[in-house]
Amino acid sequence: MLENRTTVLLILPRDVLDRARVVAGKATISLKLPVSLQIVLRALIEEGLKRDGHPAFLANVEVQAKTVRLRRSMARRQRAQEERTNRPSGSSRGQSGRAPRRRQE
Numbered sequence: 001m002l003e004n005r006t007t008v009l010l011i012l013p014r015d016v017l018d019r020a021r022v023v024a025g026k027a028t029i030s031l032k033l034p035v036s037l038q039i040v041l042r043a044l045i046e047e048g049l050k051r052d053g054h055p056a057f058l059a060n061v062e063v064q065a066k067t068v069r070l071r072r073s074m075a076r077r078q079r080a081q082e083e084r085t086n087r088p089s090g091s092s093r094g095q096s097g098r099a100p101r102r103r104q105e
Contacts, residue, residue, distance in 0.1 A: 010041070020044070 012020075020040050027035040051057045 017037075021037055024035045024037050024040045027033075027040065048057060
């Protein structure tokens with residue numbers, strides 16, 4: 001099962017993680033076997049991938065993708081705003097911090 005594996009960093013909202021922990025606890029009690037959070041997440045991913053054409057699954061993927069796009073866009077705007085605010089006075093917008101070129105005569 002785990003002969004061909006890789007490592008993944010997964011960032012989840014706390015409420016989703018808490019719900020997965022509850023599932024792990026219930027599965028441990030029901031199966032009378034230790035069930036870790038990792039086992040639950042792996043099973044959820046595998047089952048979700050089996051439903052790749054299901055409308056609810058696709059709707060969830062769309063929401064996740066739009067949320068990521070929005071957050072990244074907002075972060076870029078915030079960085080740009082901070083750069084404009086932190087720019088020393090006297091520098092113009094188009095310059096990259098280099099000294100102006102001298103005109104050759």
